[in-house]
Each structure stands twice: as structure tokens, then as C-alpha cells.
Amino acid sequence: MVLSSSHSLKLKYVSLGVLVLQTTSLVLTMRYSRTLKEDGPRYLASCAVVSAEVLKILVCTLLVFLENSFSVRAVNQLLKEIVNKPIETMKLAIPAGIYTLQNNLLYVALSNLDAATYQVTYQLKILTTALFSVSMLGKRLDFHQWLSLVTLMAGVTLVQWPTELEGDTVQKFLSAGSQFVGLMAVLMACLSSGFAGVYFEKILKETKQSLWLRNIQLGLFGFVFGVIGMIVYDGQSVNQLGMFQGYNTITCMVVVLQALGGLVIAVVIKYADNILKGFATSLSIIVSTLISYFLLEDFNPTG
Ligand code: C5P
Numbered sequence: 001m002v003l004s005s006s007h008s009l010k011l012k013y014v015s016l017g018v019l020v021l022q023t024t025s026l027v028l029t030m031r032y033s034r035t036l037k038e039d040g041p042r043y044l045a046s047c048a049v050v051s052a053e054v055l056k057i058l059v060c061t062l063l064v065f066l067e068n069s070f071s072v073r074a075v076n077q078l079l080k081e082i083v084n085k086p087i088e089t090m091k092l093a094i095p096a097g098i099y100t101l102q103n104n105l106l107y108v109a110l111s112n113l114d115a116a117t118y119q120v121t122y123q124l125k126i127l128t129t130a131l132f133s134v135s136m137l138g139k140r141l142d143f144h145q146w147l148s149l150v151t152l153m154a155g156v157t158l159v160q161w162p163t164e165l166e167g168d169t170v171q172k173f174l175s176a177g178s179q180f181v182g183l184m185a186v187l188m189a190c191l192s193s194g195f196a197g198v199y200f201e202k203i204l205k206e207t208k209q210s211l212w213l214r215n216i217q218l219g220l221f222g223f224v225f226g227v228i229g230m231i232v233y234d235g236q237s238v239n240q241l242g243m244f245q246g247y248n249t250i251t252c253m254v255v256v257l258q259a260l261g262g263l264v265i266a267v268v269i270k271y272a273d274n275i276l277k278g279f280a281t282s283l284s285i286i287v288s289t290l291i292s293y294f295l296l297e298d299f300n301p302t303g
Pocket of ligand 1: 099197
């Protein structure tokens with residue numbers, strides 16, 4: 001499908017706007033879903049990751065059918081581009097594996113850090129994305145762009161600055177330990193986000209296959225890796241209580257928001273780029289910080 005340049009420009013800004021909304025809602029809903037105290041088992045994050053992958057594949061397949069007016073051409077296209085081109089399809093195994101790891105890491109992070117600290121620290125991915133864009137795509141950044149990246153890093157460091165902990169020694173130890181685990185998870189997710197995003201951008205912009213087909217290829221591997229992760233980490237639980245144990249409305253919202261995020265991000269990477277995507281998502285810091293402070297009351301900013 002060839003789009004006019006004004007249409008592409010519109011898609012670029014609309015998708016960036018939707019990304020801000022989606023990121024803010026996802027981080028708050030995910031945090032809320034991990035801290036909600038309910039009777040019965042809590043839902044398994046590894047299963048939620050798999051559910052989101054399945055939803056993404058279904059939506060992208062539907063979009064391919066829509067593009068082909070629900071004719072037999074859609075089936076032919078899926079066969080020709082995915083089944084008959086195994087090497088092209090295999091290229092997506094790399095970002096899919098990394099994204100699966102990252103999607104699981106984010107649940108670890110949000111189980112151990114408050115929404116605002118998580119969100120601000122995760123913005124370090126702008127720096128990793130910029131570094132990978134320069135080294136893998138040959139992008140050039142001017143002085144002001146580098147300066148804003150350094151300013152961002154300084155901000156992230158300030159947020160992580162240790163504050164005096166209250167309570168007894170055990171409590172102190174536990175909360176510091178948990179902060180450390182959360183922080184390590186976010187830092188690894190930053191590296192993975194930068195690399196996988198730029199790798200996907202390279203594939204999307206250097207080859208001709210459609211965005212939705214590329215997303216189905218990515219999703220298929222994501223699904224396979226996700227299921228492996230689910231069996232390795234939560235196999236026993238899944239065996240006993242099933243994949244959808246602990247699911248409630250909030251869990252379904254998290255899954256839908258995560259799947260929607262994948263789709264919006266793919267559009268953003270195609271019509272804008274990964275660096276712009278990073279700045280768009282940081283806008284959502286301000287929004288989720290305010291909500292975290294006023295509504296969830298789990299974030300108390302110090303000086
Ligand atoms: O934080 P970051 O921007 O790296 O998050 C990217 C998210 O988007 C991941 O959850 C990844 O699984 C998803 N994604 C996707 N489809 C794409 C690109 C990214 O589902 N084409």
C-alpha cells in the first residue's frame with residue numbers, strides 16, 4: 001500500500017500521540033494489577049505475555065485480510081511471505097527473543113518499583129536507542145540532541161538517588177533489595193529495548209514486506225519464546241491452575257494494552273523512528289507521575 005506523504009505525516013503524529021496515551025495507561029494498569037490484593041492466586045506475568053502475543057497475531061492477521069478485502073489473496077500472501085520465505089521469517093527471531101525477555105523483565109521491574117521510578121528509569125532506553133541507531137543505522141545526532149540525552153541521564157540518576165529509609169532494619173533490607181532487583185530488570189530492559197527496536201526498524205525500512213506481515217512474523221516467534229518462558233518459570237502453576245488463573249478485568253486490560261502497544265509501536269517505527277518514539281513515551285512520565293502521586297499514592301517525591 002503506497003501512502004501520500006501528507007497521509008504518512010498524519011500517521012506519524014497520530015501514532016506518536018496514541019503511543020503517549022497507551023504507555024501511560026499500560027504502566028499504571030500493570031502496576032495496579034501487580035499490587036492489587038485479591039483472594040486467590042495472582043495472575044502469572046509469563047501467561048499475560050503469551051496472551052498479548054496471541055492477540056497481536058490475531059489483530060495483524062485480521063488487518064492483512066482487511067487489506068485484501070477478505071479474499072483468498074490474503075491467504076496466498078500469508079503463505080508466500082511467511083511460510084515460503086523461511087530466511088526472511090527467521091530474521092525476526094532475534095528481536096522476538098529479546099522482546100520476550102524484555103516483556104517479562106518489565107513485570108519484574110513493576111513488581112519491585114513504584115510506577116513513577118520505573119517509568120523515569122526506563123527512559124534510559126532513549127540513550128541505548130540513540131547509540132544503536134548511530135551504530136546500526138548510521139544516524140547522525142547533532143550537539144543539542146546529544147545534550148538532551150545527557151540531561152535525561154542526569155535526571156534518571158537523580159531519581160535513583162538513595163533516600164533515607166524508614167522502618168526497622170529488616171524492612172530496610174527488603175525494600176533496598178527489591179529496589180535493586182527492580183532497577184537491574186529495568187536496566188536490562190533498556191539495553192534490549194534499544195537493540196530490538198533499532199533491529200526491527202532496520203528490517204522494516206530495508207526490506208519491502210508489509211508492516212503487518214512483519215508483525216505476524218515477530219509475533220509468531222514471540223509466542224513460541226513466550227510459551228517456553230511460561231513453561232520454564234511457571235510450568236507447575238499452569239499445570240495445577242491453568243494459564244488464566246487469577247485473571248480479572250484489570251488483567252485483561254493489561255493484556256489488551258500491551259498488545260495495542262506492540263501495534264502502535266510498529267506504526268511509529270515505520271512512519272517516525274525509534275528516537276522519536278523514545279521522546280514520545282517520555283512525555284507519559286509526566287502524566288503517570290502525576291497520577292501515581294495523586295491517585296495511587298505510591299510515590300512521594302523528595303526534594
Ligand atoms: O519499551 P519498548 O518501546 O522497547 O517496548 C516495545 C514493546 O513493543 C515490546 O513490548 C515489544 O514486544 C512490542 N513490539 C511489538 N511489535 C513491534 C515492535 C515492538 O509488539 N513491531
